[in-house]
Amino acid sequence: MARYITSKLIYTLLSLFILITATFFLMKAIPGDPFMSEKEVPAPIRARLEAQYGLDKPLMTQYVNYLGNIVQGDLGISMKKLNQDVGKIIGQTFGVSLRLGMIAVVVSTIVGVALGLLAALYHRKFIDSLVMVLAVIGIAVPSFVMASLLQYLFGLELKLLPITGLRSPLGYVLPVAALSAGPIAYIARLTRSSMLEVLNADYIKTAKAKGLKWPAILWKHVIRNGILPVVTYVGPMTANIITGSVVVERIFGIGGIGKVFVESITNRDYTLIMGITLFYGIILMAARFVTDIVYVLVDPRIKLTSGKEG
Amino acid sequence: MKKKSWMMLVTLVLVISMVLAACGSGAETPTTGSTTPTENSTGGETTTEPTDANLAADQTLHLNLSAEPPTLDPAQAQDSQSNTALRFMYEGLATIDGDGNPAPGAAESWEVSEDGLTYTFKMRQGATWSNGDPVTANDFVYAWERVLSQETTPAPVYAYQLYYIKGAEDFNTGKTKDFSTVGVKAVDENTLEVTLANPTPYFLGLTSFYTFYPVHQASVEADQAWASDPSKMVTNGPFTLTTWTTGSEMDWTKNDKYWDAENIKLTNVTASIVNSGATETASYQGGEIDYAGAPTGEIPTDQIQPLSEQMPEEFKLTDIASTYYYEFNTKEAPFNNEKIRKAFAMSIDRKSLIENVTKAGQTPAFGFVPTSIAGLNNQSFRDEFPDSGYFTEDAAAAKTMLEEGMKEEGITTLPPITLLYNTSENHQKLALAVADMWKNTLGVEIQTKNEEWSVFLESRKTGNFQIARAGWSADYNDPMTFMDMFVSGGGNNNTGFANKEYDALIDSAYKGGNDPEKRMQDMAAAEKMLVQDNMVIMPVYYYTQASLTKPYLKGVTTDFSGAINFTRAYLEEH
Numbered sequence A: 001m002a003r004y005i006t007s008k009l010i011y012t013l014l015s016l017f018i019l020i021t022a023t024f025f026l027m028k029a030i031p032g033d034p035f036m037s038e039k040e041v042p043a044p045i046r047a048r049l050e051a052q053y054g055l056d057k058p059l060m061t062q063y064v065n066y067l068g069n070i071v072q073g074d075l076g077i078s079m080k081k082l083n084q085d086v087g088k089i090i091g092q093t094f095g096v097s098l099r100l101g102m103i104a105v106v107v108s109t110i111v112g113v114a115l116g117l118l119a120a121l122y123h124r125k126f127i128d129s130l131v132m133v134l135a136v137i138g139i140a141v142p143s144f145v146m147a148s149l150l151q152y153l154f155g156l157e158l159k160l161l162p163i164t165g166l167r168s169p170l171g172y173v174l175p176v177a178a179l180s181a182g183p184i185a186y187i188a189r190l191t192r193s194s195m196l197e198v199l200n201a202d203y204i205k206t207a208k209a210k211g212l213k214w215p216a217i218l219w220k221h222v223i224r225n226g227i228l229p230v231v232t233y234v235g236p237m238t239a240n241i242i243t244g245s246v247v248v249e250r251i252f253g254i255g256g257i258g259k260v261f262v263e264s265i266t267n268r269d270y271t272l273i274m275g276i277t278l279f280y281g282i283i284l285m286a287a288r289f290v291t292d293i294v295y296v297l298v299d300p301r302i303k304l305t306s307g308k309e310g
Numbered sequence B: 001m002k003k004k005s006w007m008m009l010v011t012l013v014l015v016i017s018m019v020l021a022a023c024g025s026g027a028e029t030p031t032t033g034s035t036t037p038t039e040n041s042t043g044g045e046t047t048t049e050p051t052d053a054n055l056a057a058d059q060t061l062h063l064n065l066s067a068e069p070p071t072l073d074p075a076q077a078q079d080s081q082s083n084t085a086l087r088f089m090y091e092g093l094a095t096i097d098g099d100g101n102p103a104p105g106a107a108e109s110w111e112v113s114e115d116g117l118t119y120t121f122k123m124r125q126g127a128t129w130s131n132g133d134p135v136t137a138n139d140f141v142y143a144w145e146r147v148l149s150q151e152t153t154p155a156p157v158y159a160y161q162l163y164y165i166k167g168a169e170d171f172n173t174g175k176t177k178d179f180s181t182v183g184v185k186a187v188d189e190n191t192l193e194v195t196l197a198n199p200t201p202y203f204l205g206l207t208s209f210y211t212f213y214p215v216h217q218a219s220v221e222a223d224q225a226w227a228s229d230p231s232k233m234v235t236n237g238p239f240t241l242t243t244w245t246t247g248s249e250m251d252w253t254k255n256d257k258y259w260d261a262e263n264i265k266l267t268n269v270t271a272s273i274v275n276s277g278a279t280e281t282a283s284y285q286g287g288e289i290d291y292a293g294a295p296t297g298e299i300p301t302d303q304i305q306p307l308s309e310q311m312p313e314e315f316k317l318t319d320i321a322s323t324y325y326y327e328f329n330t331k332e333a334p335f336n337n338e339k340i341r342k343a344f345a346m347s348i349d350r351k352s353l354i355e356n357v358t359k360a361g362q363t364p365a366f367g368f369v370p371t372s373i374a375g376l377n378n379q380s381f382r383d384e385f386p387d388s389g390y391f392t393e394d395a396a397a398a399k400t401m402l403e404e405g406m407k408e409e410g411i412t413t414l415p416p417i418t419l420l421y422n423t424s425e426n427h428q429k430l431a432l433a434v435a436d437m438w439k440n441t442l443g444v445e446i447q448t449k450n451e452e453w454s455v456f457l458e459s460r461k462t463g464n465f466q467i468a469r470a471g472w473s474a475d476y477n478d479p480m481t482f483m484d485m486f487v488s489g490g491g492n493n494n495t496g497f498a499n500k501e502y503d504a505l506i507d508s509a510y511k512g513g514n515d516p517e518k519r520m521q522d523m524a525a526a527e528k529m530l531v532q533d534n535m536v537i538m539p540v541y542y543y544t545q546a547s548l549t550k551p552y553l554k555g556v557t558t559d560f561s562g563a564i565n566f567t568r569a570y571l572e573e574h
Helices: A002-029 A045-053 A060-072 A085-120 A126-140 A143-157 A170-198 A202-210 A214-226 A228-242 A248-254 A255-268 A270-298 B001-045 B080-089 B138-147 B157-162 B168-170 B217-222 B277-285 B301-310 B338-346 B350-358 B397-408 B423-441 B453-461 B480-486 B499-511 B516-533
Strands: B062-067 B094-096 B102-104 B107-110 B117-125 B186-189 B191-193 B240-243 B251-255 B266-274 B292-293 B315-328 B417-422 B446-451 B467-473 B537-549
Touching: A002 A060, A002 A270, A045 B157, A060 B516, A085 A126, A085 A170, A085 A214, A085 A228, A085 A255, A085 A270, A126 A170, A143 A170, A143 A248, A143 B277, A170 A214, A170 A228, A170 A248, A202 A214, A228 A270, A248 A255, A255 A270, B062 B080, B062 B292, B080 B240, B102 B107, B102 B191, B138 B157, B138 B168, B138 B186, B138 B191, B138 B217, B157 B168, B217 B301, B277 B292, B301 B315, B301 B537, B315 B453, B338 B397, B338 B423, B338 B537, B350 B423, B350 B537, B397 B423, B417 B423, B417 B453, B423 B446, B423 B467, B446 B453, B467 B537, B480 B499, B480 B516, B499 B516, B516 B537
Parallel strands: B062 B266, B417 B446, B417 B467
Antiparallel strands: B094 B102, B107 B117, B117 B191, B186 B191, B240 B251, B251 B266, B292 B537, B315 B467, B315 B537
16 A cells, blocks of 8 residues: 555655646747736836846746745745735635535535436336436536526526625535536536446345345445445546636626636736646645545455556 | 434435525515516605715625735725725825815825926824824835835836936846935925926826835835735725635725714725626625626626616716727838738728627727816817818728739738737627728638737737737726837837837827927827827727725715725715
């Protein structure tokens, strides 16, 4: 296990290094800089700004300096959100995305698995068809359409829920629904097909023949085995959702990290772009890492010694 | 065993509630949908005279900002959202009254010397900062020095707004390190003396602009990040910032220490931060916000027409001091030829473009200075010097003009032409329509190309274009804010246009503040040279801004540039 974890860690660090390097040079290669606006900044003021942010130095020097700062845990100061620390901005906005995202993850997993399980148990019955129709809709409707529809229906027509912001607990309902619709549908389908496979497996028949009670079979054999694909999916999905859905955050006016990330790119806010990219990288790698470990724990069939990815 | 059946139960409940939710909402929609509009329309008809009796009990104004102010440091602000936010919190020497004229603000009164160069401001007695400290002349000296100083990080971009002050430019660009050479002195705590480089008729108006706001020295020096933390901001305006949740909300509360607090009716202001015109408009219709649209936010272009018909009482289009135009690269074929430039400018139908494409009631532009910029004697500059004579739309004449131009250049076919614009649905629609008009009237094929904002700015700056979309908005209420842009080598002059005669006219207007008539004539002559004689730019329209105001929200004023002032607003019973 230790060897497995070590090799995974090395891969993770290497990937992060490549990510930082590639983002840094690609970012500098795009035309424009943080100080561009419709009204040209007078040359002496621009020169001073560039010197203050170290942008007057050669590109390689800037790169080496940046790496040095990261190693010391310093992400720098935002160039557009003036005098604000990048680490602090990430902390604040990620907090918002995380809270919203975790609710969405929990809701998607519970509802998705429940629906999938029901569909599998009532295979080829009405409930099965209903769940599958809902799932197709959930997968097919993009989140921005879902978000706007929800806003229109519950905010504007029924006036039941707030249209924007997370000012009250009720404010969470629509964004969570918009964020979870797709994952619920996907998890439901995944659960259903995997459960169906398990239900038809020989060991279930054996268990039945042994005279085991049905709930016991369901819990010990069917769910435990059938849940594996869902576990694989939930890891990356969590990373994906908590890093902030750009579209949903924008539509509902939620000050999460996804919204800030997009703005930072439009603004060419170099330090903030780098900071958030690095942070995203860490989150995604960590989610993958955890998924791998959990997978090993849940499914003993995976060999630890090979070090291959599950 | 118990646990397992419980699991099943939960599963069932979840599924059933999902199904029920779906059915329930489907059935309810039509009935509620039909009642909502009538509610809105009855609400829109009540108009009563403002008296204390019909003030709403809850004086909380709800707004939306389409972009988050990057900072609330007046020295660093550059955008209209920051402008709205800062106006709640700060007050300059002068403010702008409802008629657009400078009125006493932090200064109680002022005197201007006969040569128009020296302004002596008397500070208002009893005006204090939100912590109780008096607002003194020294606060202004400190704030302006901070804007201009080489030491300020990051370097304030709008420092050049202070270049009207004698010695300010030299101090800012580092030619001198001695601030005493700059024409700002606190004679005593209550007297501020400002000396200008040239007589500047619009200087009083400028002192109401945010770059000129005072800041509280002790709190600024205490913390680098003071301008993003409400608990550390000490301000002198009608409201104080109480909370700022990054990316989602800002709240202000009435400042009881403000000198004119008795005339401030609002007790609280809450602004959500949502960068989506569609969501903003929906929030307005849902009653979550009291004001939507420019300059704080945005109404989607495709909703302008329907909204103006559905809510004529609440919908408003305002002329603002901004011009939409296409600029020619006069160094690049074929637009190095003046006649070819003229032919392109003459061959589009601006009225039809406005009616069918932009659809926001804009005014067709034939000049550069927009209609809302002031001239003399309470007339607008445009009234005094109409743009109608600069050129006329005439497809046949344009065609002849194009042929003449091509003959001059010795060419029989035009080189491939690309019209460049920054990525946006509105700019795209207009670009395609204009290209189509050119095809029909001149018979030329034009490519259109869009670039992301920063890339676009870079292309324009480096002259990597033939004809490009451009927009310019006023910094202050004087034609100069437009006309000085096209001087030879000007930082914003991307056209390659360089003309000594033009430069001389602008220079004369710069220095001629004591002869207002002549000054206006100089600028009008410069505009004629820019558009009629050289056609360096092709004006398209003077901007309007669209907004929705709830019928019970009163006392909101908008100035020439479209900047909005909510500080004296109040909410009526509704």
